[in-house]
Amino acid sequence: MKCSKCGGLAVINLRQHRLRLCAEHFVEWFARFTQRTIETYKMFAPEDKVLVAVSGGKDSLALWDVLLALGYQAEGMYIGLGIDEGIDYSHKSLDFCRRFVAEHHPDAVLHVVDVESEYGQGIPTLARTTQRGRGKPCAVCGLVKRHIMNRVARDGGFAAIATGHNLDDEVAVLMQNTLHWQTGYLARQAPVLAERDGLARKVKPFARIYEREAAAYALVRGIDYIYDECPFAKGSTTNFYKELLNQLELNSTGAKQQFYLDFLRAREAGKVAFEEAGPVELHPCQRCGQPTTAAGLCAFCRLWE
Amino acid sequence: MKCSKCGGLAVINLRQHRLRLCAEHFVEWFARFTQRTIETYKMFAPEDKVLVAVSGGKDSLALWDVLLALGYQAEGMYIGLGIDEGIDYSHKSLDFCRRFVAEHHPDAVLHVVDVESEYGQGIPTLARTTQRGRGKPCAVCGLVKRHIMNRVARDGGFAAIATGHNLDDEVAVLMQNTLHWQTGYLARQAPVLAERDGLARKVKPFARIYEREAAAYALVRGIDYIYDECPFAKGSTTNFYKELLNQLELNSTGAKQQFYLDFLRAREAGKVAFEEAGPVELHPCQRCGQPTTAAGLCAFCRLWE
Numbered sequence: 001m002k003c004s005k006c007g008g009l010a011v012i013n014l015r016q017h018r019l020r021l022c023a024e025h026f027v028e029w030f031a032r033f034t035q036r037t038i039e040t041y042k043m044f045a046p047e048d049k050v051l052v053a054v055s056g057g058k059d060s061l062a063l064w065d066v067l068l069a070l071g072y073q074a075e076g077m078y079i080g081l082g083i084d085e086g087i088d089y090s091h092k093s094l095d096f097c098r099r100f101v102a103e104h105h106p107d108a109v110l111h112v113v114d115v116e117s118e119y120g121q122g123i124p125t126l127a128r129t130t131q132r133g134r135g136k137p138c139a140v141c142g143l144v145k146r147h148i149m150n151r152v153a154r155d156g157g158f159a160a161i162a163t164g165h166n167l168d169d170e171v172a173v174l175m176q177n178t179l180h181w182q183t184g185y186l187a188r189q190a191p192v193l194a195e196r197d198g199l200a201r202k203v204k205p206f207a208r209i210y211e212r213e214a215a216a217y218a219l220v221r222g223i224d225y226i227y228d229e230c231p232f233a234k235g236s237t238t239n240f241y242k243e244l245l246n247q248l249e250l251n252s253t254g255a256k257q258q259f260y261l262d263f264l265r266a267r268e269a270g271k272v273a274f275e276e277a278g279p280v281e282l283h284p285c286q287r288c289g290q291p292t293t294a295a296g297l298c299a300f301c302r303l304w305e
Numbered sequence: 306m307k308c309s310k311c312g313g314l315a316v317i318n319l320r321q322h323r324l325r326l327c328a329e330h331f332v333e334w335f336a337r338f339t340q341r342t343i344e345t346y347k348m349f350a351p352e353d354k355v356l357v358a359v360s361g362g363k364d365s366l367a368l369w370d371v372l373l374a375l376g377y378q379a380e381g382m383y384i385g386l387g388i389d390e391g392i393d394y395s396h397k398s399l400d401f402c403r404r405f406v407a408e409h410h411p412d413a414v415l416h417v418v419d420v421e422s423e424y425g426q427g428i429p430t431l432a433r434t435t436q437r438g439r440g441k442p443c444a445v446c447g448l449v450k451r452h453i454m455n456r457v458a459r460d461g462g463f464a465a466i467a468t469g470h471n472l473d474d475e476v477a478v479l480m481q482n483t484l485h486w487q488t489g490y491l492a493r494q495a496p497v498l499a500e501r502d503g504l505a506r507k508v509k510p511f512a513r514i515y516e517r518e519a520a521a522y523a524l525v526r527g528i529d530y531i532y533d534e535c536p537f538a539k540g541s542t543t544n545f546y547k548e549l550l551n552q553l554e555l556n557s558t559g560a561k562q563q564f565y566l567d568f569l570r571a572r573e574a575g576k577v578a579f580e581e582a583g584p585v586e587l588h589p590c591q592r593c594g595q596p597t598t599a600a601g602l603c604a605f606c607r608l609w610e
Contacts, residue, residue: 178483179553179560181567183576240556244549248484251545255484262486271488275576 012216016254023220030217034066034205041191043203048159050074050203053149054100054110056093056226058218059164061100063206065221067162068105074162076101079148080114081141082122085231090122096226104223111156113148119304130303137232140303147300150290153200160201168211170204171256172241174263184277190264197282198291208257317521321559328525335522339371339510346496348508353464355379355508358454359405359415361398361531363523364469366405368511370526372467373410379467381406384453385419386446387427390536395427401531409528416461418453424609435608442537445608452605455595458505465506473516475509476561477546479568489582495569502587503596513562 001010003022010020014029021029037043044050052067054060054076067074078097083089094112101108116122121129123144127137153161170189177185191207206214218225233239248255266272282291285298292298297305306315308327315325319334326334342348349355357372359365359381372379383402388394399417406413421427426434428449432442458466475494482490496512511519523530538544553560571577587596590603597603602610 179564181564181571181577183571186577244552247549259484259486266486266488271580272486272491273578 011220012213014213016210016257026216027220030209030213031066031069034063034209035070037191037208038203038205041203041207043162043192043205044072044160044201046072048073049157050160050162051111051149051153051156051158051200052076052162053145053164054078054097055164056096057164057229058223058225059166059169059206059211059214061096061164061223061225062214062218062221063162063164064100064108065104065223066217067205068108075109075111075156075158077111077113077149077152079145080112080116080122081144082114082116083124083230083232085124087228087231089226089228089231092228093226096224100223100225104221111152113152115144115148121304126303132299132303138236141232143299143303147288147290147298150198150200151288154198154290158200160195160203162203162205164206164214165204166206166209166211166214167256167260168242168245169238170207171245171260172238174260175241175245176237183274187274187276198284199282208261210256316525317518319518321515321562331521332525335514335518336371336374339368339514340375342496342513343508343510346508346512348467348497348510349377349465349506351377353378354462355465355467356416356454356458356461356463356505357381357467358450358469359383359402360469361401362469362534363528363530364471364474364511364516364519366401366469366528366530367519367523367526368467368469369405369413370409370528371522372510373413380414380416380461380463382416382418382454382457384450385417385421385427386449387419387421388429388535388537390429392533392536394531394533394536397533398531401529405528405530409526416457418457420449420453431608437604437608443541446537448604448608452593452595452603455503455505456593459503459595463505465508467508467510469511469519470509471511471514471516471519472561472565473547473550474543475512476550476565477543479565480546480550481542488579492579492581503589504587513566515561 001013001020002008003010003025004019005025006022008022011023012026013020019029050067050072052060052064052074054064056078064074064076076097078094080094081090097110101110123137123141126144127140130140132140132143149161174189177189191204193202195201245256267274280293282293284290285292285294285301286296287301288298290298290300294302306318306325307313308315308330309324310330311327313327316328317331318325324334355372355377357365357369357379359369361383369379369381381402383399385399386395402415406415428442428446431449432445435445437445437448454466479494482494496509498507500506550561572579585598587598589595590597590599590606591601592606593603595603595605
């Protein structure tokens with residue numbers, strides 16, 4: 001397999017782009033493609049400070065790496081969730097983030113917030129002791145992460161929070177929302193969520209990058225990352241949809257990309273319109289000051305009552 | 306497994322309805338459910354003459370059977386497509402239709418139109434000799450069937466053409482249209498297509514019936530049908546989507562039904578709106594008089610030029 005650019009040995013076949021690339025040209029293509037996504041969706045500008053939510057996994061570390069390589073002012077943020085589950089998951093994840101900085105970007109800033117030491121309980125305990133966490137801790141975890149990310153972004157003057165969500169993630173969510181015609185979600189799902197009323201802008205520069213491309217980028221760039229996914233994500237609906245979508249892609253190259261991009265285009269052009277959930281009024285939480293729809297305390301602060 | 310109605314031996318578990326039924330109560334439920342679908346979507350009234358498109362397969366024969374059992378004025382129409390493909394497909398299909406009438410409804414009227422003897426060529430030859438048939442004969446076949454069905458419905462004064470499309474068929478098409486955000490199709494896909502400008506009304510009384518339910522009905526009622534699907538349908542995209550959707554249903558009971566019915570409800574309630582293809586002007590074909598968008602001859606008549 002020969003590189004479409006230089007004729008050298010190709011390391012990856014980007015079927016949906018009809019490109020085969022060697023390591024060097026793949027890294028170049030990957031950075032340029034990410035840059036183009038940032039510009040196309042007007043995610044942030046070179047002068048903006050961007051907060052990258054890093055988990056120690058391939059997507060978020062690859063994102064941080066490529067943003068720094070492109071010259072963006074990207075600082076990392078790791079949230080220690082206190083998840084052990086017999087594999088010391090959270091500690092290991094943080095180690096991968098720290099090693100990434102030391103080996104690849106010794107001058108980069110990594111913000112670390114440890115939920116357990118800062119608030120008294122990690123996610124698994126919190127999930128067991130609260131109403132919201134019944135069954136699975138994922139709902140509590142999402143809430144806690146959103147709260148902390150928003151706080152750090154606000155306090156640090158960041159223009160946007162960037163997450164490593166890739167095309168496979170986005171398409172799985174789109175599939176789930178579409179199968180249930182969740183029109184409120186379908187009205188909003190996008191590579192960019194605009195800032196509003198104290199909620200920081202959120203962007204997904206990998207929204208058009210396939211998961212296997214992010215993994216290949218990490219590999220080629222020598223980025224060591226945590227292979228395990230969160231133990232609580234095993235058997236999730238999202239993973240089930242990803243499996244179905246892989247079959248779809250295997251049957252028809254580019255099917256995932258087409259599903260997602262055609263959705264964005266059709267909505268943009270007004271060919272499909274989804275009813276948005278009614279406008280909600282946000283006001284500051286009485287304790288933490290973050291925006292909430294609740295009358296007194298926000299859902300995060302209520303967790304610790 | 307006990308019948309939810311009488312406690313007798315159940316022959317089928319309708320998981321998405323939380324019903325287990327014996328043969329007798331299943332047949333009763335099946336007829337009542339079909340009746341309810343006809344009424345809910347205002348498909349046709351008891352005084353209407355309905356033309357049932359029969360292929361010799363389980364769905365269309367089950368549909369004709371249940372419509373007659375419900376007392377509707379349902380006549381059958383079989384279109385001989387001249388498909389042999391080494392298994393004598395078309396002749397065998399007609400035999401199953403004739404046997405169904407003889408064994409179950411000796412007074413029922415079956416209209417037979419044989420494409421080869423009436424127009425000179427069967428579908429496979431026609432597909433090979435025309436531009437439109439290149440590659441696969443399915444496009445030509447669809448065109449021919451629509452033309453003949455419409456002609457027979459118009460000439461016979463039928464209020465509607467009923468086809469045996471079941472929920473699995475509908476959901477596979479919905480999946481295909483959604484994955485490509487074919488908004489023009491998504492605006493129209495429905496259990497009823499209204500009559501317009503000489504195009505007969507089309508209805509799908511099995512739009513909420515799972516394929517396995519139609520098969521079970523045929524079995525319990527002792528209806529013999531052709532097991533082979535059309536040899537040209539093998540490996541079709543629709544079959545691939547059906548396979549994916551079966552996995553979805555296995556993972557989450559009722560998922561297919563939910564996907565389809567939520568779609569219809571969300572569209573009906575205006576929670577999702579699709580842009581329709583612009584209105585097209587129809588006028589009579591210069592040769593056959595059937596409605597067409599073309600200036601001179603309709604696509605069907607052009608086939609035989």
